[in-house]
Amino acid sequence: MTRVVEVPVHFDHDTFDQFAGAFGEPKDERLLFDAHATKWGSPYGLVGLLAAGQWLQEQQRTKPLLTIPNDRDVAHYWARTGFFRNAENFFELHGKIPHVSTSGSSDVLLEVTPVRGASDVHGVVDRIQDRAAAILRELGLQAQATMGFAMALSEACQNIVEHAGTGGWVAVQAYHWRRRLGRRVAVIAVADAGVGFRASLESTQAQRVGDRWSDAAALEAAIFQGVSRFRDPGRGQGLLGMRRYVDRWNGKLSLRSGTARLSIVPAWDDDVPMADGLPEFPGSQVQLIIPAKLTN
DSSP states (O other), X not given: OEEEEEOOSEESGGGHHHHHHHHOOOOSSEEEEEOTTOOEEOHHHHHHHHHHHHHHHHTTOOOOEEEOOSSHHHHHHHHHTTHHHHHTTTOEEESOOOOXXXXXXXXXXXXXXXXXXXXXXXXXXXXXXXXXXXXXXXXXXXXXXXXXXXXXXXXXXXHIIIIISSOEEEEEEEEEETTTXXXXXEEEEEEEOSOHHHHHHHHHHHHHHGGGOSHHHHHHHHHHSOOOSOOSTTTTHHHHHHHHHHHHTTOEEEEEEEXXXXXXXXXXXXXXXXXXXXXXXXXXXXXXXXXXXXXX
């Protein structure tokens, strides 16, 4: 038996809950991820889709199918990000994959990249620093923003290494966000197929929180209190640092895990700070958006 999981036409942070609901709780069935009608897939959507495929593989489920977008511009973009190169490890791909070079693309700052260990995190940061500095200057941000951007990228990836219990994915891009902001933005998107924030922090936080312990409570503890499953002094400061960074540069930070999503919401966005009771999805997903500075 094959069950269809529709990939949203506009697949990004705003429609990810729709995708998670369609993914559901796979049973003894083969899944067909249908992206033939998709007109856009953000870095967040693409790394989330890879996390779904990775989770199915790690659960020893039947290899799912994935239809490639009919829109050739979209398929070309996905290929340029390196998505298909990684997706073929988890999906049986159906459709024509464009042959493109991923090198030298000004808007793809970091192609979809696996994160398995600390060496991957260092490699990611090393690869992006020069391109990140160039794009942040283009966004009209001060030179100090570059170091913080690399730090935020490192911490988002390090969260996979230390807490997920498995590998994950990262992608970094810059593009003109017409639908929401009407400005250029730099975006970091990270997703994994691991245990999620709640399970990671359970041993150190569940008893303290008591009956309120939940996915939402775990996200609040991580982002506002800087807690970590490690008891070493100084642990858990990475997400706090990311929050301070987005505050300074008028950005947005969103963390989704299990059935909850917590967001640090700037004035230019109308998202809710906390969304609970969402369709459950494996692991955790992080998105950081830094917009171009407004000019007079």
